[in-house]
Amino acid sequence: MIARSLSGLLKKGDRVAVSNITGREASKVSTVSQQYCSNIVAGWALGKAGKWVEVPGGKSIPVFGQFDEMMTQLPEKRRPTKVIVYSPPDAVYGDVKEALENNRGSVKTVFVITENVSIEVTAKLRRLADTGNVDILGCNTLGIINVHDKVRIGAVGGDSPEETFRKGSACVISNSGNMVNTIASYLQSAGLGISYGISTGKDVNILTPLKELLPLAMRDKRTSMIVLYVEPGGVYEAEAIEAIRKMRTPKPILVYVAGEFAESMDVSLGHAGAVVDGPGTSASGKKALFDDYFGIPAFDADERKKYPKLMGAHPRGIRVNTLHDLVPAATALMAARKIKSDFAPVRPLALRPWFVELGALAKALPRDLVPYVAPIPEPYAKLVKHYVTSSIGRMPNRQSMRNASHASSNDGATPRVYGRSLTSLMKTGSFSETVLLYWLGHPVTHAFETRLFDMSLMAALTNGPGTISAQGAKLSAAAGNNPNTAMMATLGSIGSLHGGNGSKAASLLIRVFRNTELVDPYDRKAAPNLDALVSEFVKLFMQRKRVAKEAGVPYEKVPCLGHPVFNTEAVNYDPRERVIDEVMREEKIYNVFLDFYHRLARGMMEQHATSKVHAVNVDAALTCVLMGIAWPLLVDKKITVERAVDLPFLAFALGRVAGGAGEYLDHRDSGTALDMRVPVSECRFLGREQD
């Protein structure tokens, strides 16, 4: 081994280069590493020269096409001292060879993260590294972390290394990458932090084996205890014990050997190298080896009080049979060897359930099997409040949607919308009914919902040629554009202030009603106490308004209440909303949301928030119609809240783009070229001429 100390493997000031850096895993891990310690100077990936890996809040990483190109272009002081390899298995040999051949004496250690590299290649890698005077870790290592220097290579610590790794005196060396993290978090309960966390990998050939790492850990000044996670396969531990057996005062070792359960079953474990390949390489063989070295049998948690004394006589360490016994065993070892804790122990390891619902089963179980719900730590508690305790809406599930859709399909014969044949829908349904299916993923429950949606689309068609969206279509027609461009101009002329108010209203309604027991929005008898909801809402609105006014900032108005045209009476109405409301009355359709909006308009005036009863405008009506359709799906968690909020805006856009098409056709037929242009004489300059 070339490194003379653990810091020789990684320390502050080391510069890292990453192979195949634009790959999915490499770019993600490199981004987190760069945010954590900013030690990556460059990466290389064939065909990706000139690109950058962007690091939000950190230093972006330049990408070169080849290793040699990277070494040529980087100034000597910026050249990497460490290389981390994320190449595909068949490319690992070539990439490491290239790095070693063009090393220029700079690179001291190579870490191979790649899994499924052939044994022949790993043997060749070790040979190349020996010849090139370079250390090589892996393959299939997760990497290394030097906690005191706050630097890491690879994904040790996952997305939040600072959460798991606190500075301290335990060095963790593990065959499993994930166990480095797990053991580090366990040891916090013993008041032990970490000096180094090292994942050796567990391929058949472990290229930097324990016999090379253990002596370094024994000599490391920051390390006072060594914790090992060991799997079956290989003579690595036997050689390591051989290497340290003659030391006069070796540092204590805690060890967990996994995999004995599989011995009699001909079962292959998860890691490639966890295969018994000779005497002493089985889990039971390794357990016996460590027990012999320690001179005492494995730790027994029920007898924990005897250990400080026992370990005083046998100070080399102890093996544990269960991973969570590392904590009491470490505590006993610290007492026996007078090792100071690195910090006050964090809360002890215990069962801390977040959700418990055992129902009738709970009554039949002993008390200790029915655990109490524990407080959920942050940041999870906030998320739980948002996602779990919230009573409505489906949780979105994320996946790559590049070539996938829930909404539509085509098997080569039949196009479908959410699994329903489009051709059948054409025969029996309507456009509005099918659009609702497409938008909600479920057919409407009541026939009147399609009719009301139809009316809403019609109401959204136009509000005269002066509206911004109609103007957009007319401007486009006047410029000589094609129909699609004119429709895009219509859509481009609507926004959060024109058309988007419905979505704000939808958010408001969800906010107000989500904590009620509302299930059926069309059932008047089951409606919550709307006057109380209005009163509470207006009270909060006035508080916010007062605070905003005192601060001299604009206050947020109630969406969809009031209209610039229908605004002259003591009690105002939007005639389009009236039509929808009247049809609903005639057909005895109750909509709790529209009822709420009417009461809100009155309540605002009665509680002196406004001086008159503002009109419940057509956007409110449209929103209430759509919220009526969507609410049962929200309650059943069949659609997301985000989808329900988008619906009014989409409906407005759909209606208005058809209206824009009408304006375009009229303007194209009858308008003169460029007639929308404002004459220079009518344009006003508001600045001061400079020359």
Added chain:
Amino acid sequence: MSAQIGELTFLEVLAPRFKIPAPEFVVEPVRQSEVKQRLEDWGSGIIKPDVLAGKRGKAGTVRKVDDYHEAVKLLKKVAAKVVSGQQPRTAYMVQTVPADMEVFSAITYNSRYLAPSLTVSTKGGVDIESVDEAGKVTVPLNVFRGLNAYQASEALAQAGLAEGKLNSKLALCLVKQWDMFSATGMQSCEVNPWRVTEAGEVFACDFKATFDKNNIKFKDLGFELPEYPTRVGAFEEEMNAWSVSSHQGQAHVADLGGKLILPMLFGGGASTIITETLAQAGGDPMFLSDFGGNPPYERMKKTAEICLRHKLADASLLLILGGKANNTQIDVTFAAIADALHEWVDDNGPHPIPVVIGRGGPGLVQGFAVMKKTLENLGMPYVFFGPDTPITLVAAYAARLARQCAKGNGGVK
């Protein structure tokens, strides 16, 4: 990731390809007249099962014959006899090679040298682990240069075979063995024994090897590996086929024959220690599993569907457990498991066994939300743990809960 072969594949394909001297042989089914002819030529033969299991001799399936009636009978009998729980693919008869000397040789990747190594012993023909260390010689090999005749000869000399004609002949055989090892991407291969006749002829008289499936040479061997009757059950067989169908996310299982807990586990190291804890605590896990590696929704759903279809009806507890994931999207995996569970209950009816979940990682709370709602809809009791509870404690709790439920005190099973 390895694939085994036995002596018969060696005799049929590899020995002629690499010009390694080996005895003549015939494979069942074979005509009676041919057996008769061969035995007349050879004097006697040895009948063996073609099975990937050791201890064939101890199982009484390796038999010397000189009478062709008996040989024909034995070929059929041996082909049908299970050895160490495994059904042979067929049986075959090899020429008997009378010998004064038996030599052992193995080439394998060696964890002591982190390189290939050659082991030879002149005490061949017995289980090599029973031979003391002084009776064996192991030498490391340069993976780039391989084994040359000089090195082989020296190793044989160290093992007690003095330099001379026989040493040279055997050394050349060992070089051919290396050529085969290296050219086919083997992980290990063993000839035990090389039998040396009175006339000084050398024959490779038994053979076994494993290939490294990750080695690119193995992917282009030039012949199909024989398919042996599998002893894995329908569950493991279906999951193995599903596992190799895609590299997106892992779908590794190994049936443990347990009766209590259906464990869906995530992460290589985590799945090992969880299963070990379950076994220690009497949780009697049905299988070992590793479903990590960020499987997409469809992949995870089918994986869960296979597990549930084969095992859920017999389980006393469903355990979904893994450490704090680095990459795996928990909301996606949990939504997939929840949907598979829903479909299973739709098809099979309610099954109110407890579900214990422990996990950490991206999208955890969203995943919990989906799972909680599903279990409530299905009327399944549950306990969820976040990453602040150690996975081994969750496993120990699940084992105790499962035992209690299986006793009947819990009201189920």
